[in-house]
Amino acid sequence: MSSDTPQNEPVAPDHQLVIAEMRKQLARYEEHLQHVKKVEQDDDLIDLRELWAMLMRRRWTVIITTALVLLAGLVYTATITPIYRATTTVQIERESTKVVDFEGVEASETGSKDFYETQYELLRSRNLARRVIDQLGLRPPVAQEVQEESGPLAGLKNFFGRFVGGGEDASSETPEPAARGPNLEAAFLANLEVEPVRNSRLVRLHYNSPDPQEAALVVNTLARAYVDMNLERRFEASTYAKTFLEDRIKQVRADLEDSERRFLDYTQARGIINTEDKLGVLREKLSALNSAMVSAEQQRIRAESNYQEMLAADQESLAAILESEVIQKLKQQRVDLQTERSQLARIYKDSYPDMVQLDAKIAEVNAEIGQEVATIRDSIRVEYQTRLREEAKLQESIAATREEILSLEENSTDFTVLKREVDTNRELYDGLLQRMKEVGVAAGIANNNISVVDAAPVPRGPHSPNVPMNLALALVLGLMAGVGLAFLFEMLDDTVKGSEDLEKVIHKPVFGVIPKVREEAGAELGLMTFHQPTSAFAEAYRSMRTALMFSTSEGAPKVLHFTSTAAGEGKTTTAVSTAINFAQTGANVLLIDGDLRNPSLHKVFNAPNHQGLTNYLSGAGEPAEVTQPTGVKGLFLMSSGPIPPNPAELLHGARMVDLVSLGAKRFDYVIIDSPPLLGLADALILGDVAQATLLVVTANSTRRGAVEAALKRLGHSRSNVLGAVLTKFDLSKASYGYGYGYDYQYSYSYGGAAQVEGPDGEPAPAARQSA
16 A cells, blocks of 8 residues: 555555555655665766676677687688788988088978978889889789789788788779789889888888899889989989079070160260269268257257246246346345345334435345346347247258259169169179089089998798787787677667666665576475575575565565566565565464466465465455465465456455455565566556565566566556565676675585575575576
């Protein structure tokens, strides 16, 4: 019965207790759900243990793929034609030895990386290849080395040749026929390799050929042809330059003579000797006048400022008057006289002779001050007028000098043009003449910047195939392909692998992980817990019983309902083993066979099934009449009874609710085995009347989608899904990382016999068991 039961429906007292208990468990389950969500947020992190577990599960895929690739690499190595490599070393200098300090006409690339790249491309040029082919008389057999091989292994060789042969697909190198015959240059260059030696001026030239003598002969001829071609290029460049310079000198000499004649005629016609000196003097004079003009303008502005101040300001406040020492002394003298007169005025009248004398002196000082002020004002006016005249004179001189310069330049423009033309033609002629002499000297010196350091000997052993390297590369390629296939198969496989995988799907705890065991003939697997209490199978269910005891604050739920997504997942075996384990603790347990369509509990206990649950539900019997002992102390069985035509209607009646309530009162635990979920409604009805439902899932068989669909149906029926049980877990495929503490193993002694216990108490016997 779910806690979501509407209040307007009558609820039995026992069911109200169940609802209260389920509400108490809600907080604990919500906490667990938060933990599972937190774990899901970390799913994007790489777990090396899970990766290793996946590789162990798919190890045969990796092994077989690696073996096939290794075999293909071995076949390729065994069928390929042995190739011999001859190597010669060439030294390339940026500059040749200088006998004279003259530059040649070839392009200079000193200090540039492009120089060496250019030389490497010249070594790979078709022109040089054609020269060697013509010198040695090589014919179409050379091209056969790069032609596509025929036969059943040709495609395999071309494919693996890209990885273990170090070259391109042979088909891409097949020469196309030309009008003049086979494309020997392409075949030649396909077997040539240019290898620069790092941090040096040396270059190694390699040539591959099935014939060792031919390989040495070709690469040595190539080095000599490269040296000769470089000398020829230098000589041809010098010859062309010399011819070009001779033609150019003739033309420049004619231009020089014509320009000199026109220049001479112009100077004679106008009587011009040289205008450069006079222009220089005038420009210097103009520069001096401009400087003087700037200075005069500054002085005039200063004088004008003083003059304007004199006109606008009081004479006593002029700066020149205030700064005059004479006026200041006179003013001080007047102050002293006025002070003395003031003192005498207290004693004498103004007509007193001393007073008259002081007044005369004061008047005399005032006159001197006025005269001095007048003198200063006149000097300011005179200075301003002087600066104006000086500035005007300088402007007249500058204008006259500028006119003279312009006139002289206008008259000398044609002179300058003709003289510049003569000078340019003379410099060009002298430069060309000097360069032609240098080229002539440099062309006569047969020096070269390329030399052969080591000639190629005849190779003693084949260069390819390299068996260890080929097999090593094939091994790496096989491992990569095998691991890739393993990941692909793993991604396509959506079955539940282990307890941690199951918890991520259901977001609830997994109470037990049951190992996969071998079912002996004539023995009932469900009773193995009773008959073989020391077996790994029994220990796993005891571990599950312990987990259920701690699943709620009141202990294990009193009414447990077991179901699965489909038939054959071990729900009946799990229900029987759980009931036996609870009974072995001294509890009274009622085991009800709720599968009214395909009952099996009476077969497990070898009990009669002529009356059972259907009799009670249809009103034809009482609970005590349809309940029977099982032979296990404390465990009682209520079989299904006759198979009814309407199982869902019988289970949905009120008598089923009353039966569960009565069983919860009379027994310590009531365990219900129901049909599978998908396609049937029986399990949903039983899940609603039980306190808790456990979903049984088979490892490596049940798909995640089926589990999610089952949980969705249980949720719609208001069933309290407590968690899940993972059955048929193969310990040989187990690994660290499944579940929270389920996947460790420990050894213990049980009755003197050593056992190995696996995930969450799953015993793993020394002899591997399989179903």
